[in-house]
Amino acid sequence: MADIIIIGSGNAALCAGIAALEKGASVLMIEIANEHEWGGNSRYTAGAMRFAFESFEDLKPLIRDLDDERLAKTDFGTYTKEKFLGDLKHFNEGEPITELQQYLVDNSLSVLQWLGSHHVKFDPSYARQSFVKNGIHTFWGGLALDVEGEGDGLVQAEMREFLRLGGTIHYNCAAEEIIQENGEITGVKCVQDGVPIVLPCKAVILGCGGFEANKQLREQYLGEQWGVAKVRGTRHNMGKGLEMATSLGAALHGFFGGCHAVPMDKNMPDYGNLELPFNERKHYRKISYLYGIMLNEEGKRFVDEGLDMRNYTYAQFGKAVLEQPNSHAWQIFDEKVAPYLYAEYRFRYATVIEADTLEELVAKLDGIDKNAALKTIQEYNESTKASQDIGFDPTLKDGKTTTGLELNKTNWANCLDTPPFKAYPVTSGITFTYGGVRTSKNAEVLNENGEPIKGLYACGEMVGGVFFHGYPGGSGLTSGALFGREAGYSASKGL
Ligand SMILES: Cc1cc2nc3c(=O)[nH]c(=O)nc-3n(C[C@H](O)[C@H](O)[C@H](O)COP(=O)(O)OP(=O)(O)OC[C@H]3O[C@@H](n4cnc5c(N)ncnc54)[C@H](O)[C@@H]3O)c2cc1C
Structure with missing residues (x-):
């Protein structure tokens, strides 16, 4: 024994x-x-x-x-x-x-x-x-x-x-x-x-x-929409430990109303994949949104992408993506920021849509309200002008902000003006509870x-x-x- x-x-x-x-x-x-x-x-x-x-x-x-x-x-x-x-x-x-x-x-x-x-x-x-x-x-x-x-x-x-x-x-x-x-x-x-x-x-x-891999418990504790979330890691964490402990009288504790979740490639498998080499296992993740903008299917931005350094926003923005129509959004970048995007954007299985003009790019995005999307991008670009003399600096909150938008982007607000333009479709993936x-x-x-x-x-x-x-x-x-x-x-x- x-x-x-x-x-x-x-x-x-x-x-x-x-x-x-x-x-x-x-x-x-x-x-x-x-x-x-x-x-x-x-x-x-x-x-x-x-x-x-x-x-x-x-x-x-x-x-x-x-x-x-x-x-x-x-x-x-x-x-x-x-x-x-x-x-x-x-x-x-x-x-x-x-x-x-x-x-x-x-x-x-x-x-x-x-x-x-x-x-x-x-x-x-x-x-x-x-x-x-x-x-x-x-x-x-x-x-x-x-x-x-x-x-x-x-x-x-x-x-x-x-x-x-x-x-x-x-x-x-x-x-x-x-x-x-x-x-x-x-x-x-x-x-x-x-x-x-x-x-x-x-x-x-x-x-x-x-209990992140358990659809039923996700719906019960986190809310119904969490049923559709992808699971970033193992399929085995089903909340069995909580059940075994509470049956011996253990008290539940902490925050059950939320979880860690991040934007993920919309076409990732439902669970993590150990068949990939270890250095690619996280590559369905897409968390360099802070250097571009995110649009939902209505063609609207829905978060301040530049609110903070990514370590401090990525876990909340996973939830924000989940809450969009069809739990779906696009991350849009221009070529200027390509060197700053994580390797996951160059992942061999990454879904990416590319075009030489913003009009062509938007035309290729299935399911988006194209007129609204283009209008949002144009308004965003216009609103970056006031801070165009502030240098872009990814090592700190650079204060390069948009002005005049209902939802401003408060840092790293570069104008989207350098082709090729790229869009990455994302959904939400739960990391852990x-x-x-x-x-x-x-x-x-x-x-x-x-x-x-x-x-x-x-x-x-x-x-x-x-x-x-x-x-x-x-x-x-x-x-x-x-x-x-x-x-x-x-x-x-x-x-
Ligand atoms: C893709 C991804 C990237 C992450 N990156 C980071 C990072 O870089 N840094 C960081 O700090 N955190 C990161 N996290 C979070 C981190 O994974 C967790 O906080 C941590 O690993 C949890 O460790 P754990 O030992 O509690 O659980 P786990 O590592 O999940 O281990 C739980 C184990 O219990 C087993 N199990 C479940 N039920 C049973 C049962 N009934 N009987 C027997 N065995 C059972 C499971 O199979 C599993 O092996 C990441 C998570 C994911 C999914």
Whole structure:
């Protein structure tokens, strides 16, 4: 019998496993997916991890290749705890920082150092988070490092460490119910390769994700329109963990009215695709809208595309796209900004419509109100003139704004005047859900009275109260690693 059963094999579960093994517990991980599909949403990520740092000195021990010549010409800036807290608070809609958010920020650097001590390696996020300015790689947005090999590299490194420390894993093993007898956890009812079995244990750690892949739960909690959303990652996060935990009295907690969702290629498959090489798995995403404009089928703009740097808007704009007629919009760019668009716009499967004039482009957009679209673009172009002398600068909010529109674009408002013009049709793809179970900062699952349920712990997307109306990109993996580690430590202590 294993001391601890961990349900799931994503970043949070693996960190829980490594931490529990560090403390001498015996650990069995069970994963509903097979040997090819394990690793959950974590495996689809860019491996971007947000953490607070004061200077390059904090980053240095984490960086894999200190001989990289670019480092001498790189300005990472700083990302203080205050800034990280401010970024989280920005999405709390006036509510104060929660205990879990404070704990996340305070321990964000130390948890990356801990991952480093377990052979996870990091690279500066040059491609996604920096631009060359006056010969210097200038970072923006506080997100300095990615894991080597992105999310796939992260879970592969964590899995190697988990197995090296003596953990075991059962694939094709779906957790169905946690068994509790006389107030003690005694095992998990599972279906292994189609056969019902009971696996005994003394404690359970839930690292089995949110409910983003479950159409019915999306409609129930997030609203009916979320039924049609694409799922950016795994098809296995069906909310089973929430069901198992609440049947033992766990309190639901956090924000169930929303989720993380981003604009995605309208023609992407319904779920993420692990058949793609790891560096292409995110490429159905389309989040460089801030350098162009977005039009819906009525030919109207519907958000201030230049409201903020993309890390601070992409999660809300996914929802905004979903709310448009037929959950559909187009992102429109001219050639001037082509060098600033993410690689996902040059993805071999990207849907793109191209033309030499704006009139020809609009004529090619199926389903759009063509007259209205052209009028919107012309009015937009006219409204950029007042700030035409302000330089376009993608490393900061450049204040290059439109004037006089009902809905202005407040930064990066270039005139669309340089052919070829390109349009990318987008819809909305759900990344993960925010609502989860109530936990202490030590990852104990709490009941409605705020008391720990003996032997039950949760981490990662399972945890509510960390993210609310949005999230600063890269915080999900850090949160999963931290509360995963806490879950592993707490579960072994409680044996
Ligand atoms: C495309 C994409 C890109 C992202 N990019 C980033 C990024 O760069 N940085 C960042 O911080 N965050 C990113 N995120 C968010 C991030 O993926 C999540 O916050 C984080 O990975 C969640 O980790 P987790 O361990 O909680 O869940 P997951 O990694 O999803 O793991 C859950 C596991 O539980 C398993 N499971 C589910 N039900 C059962 C069951 N009944 N029995 C057994 N096993 C079960 C699943 O199969 C899965 O393996 C991204 C997400 C997506 C989808």
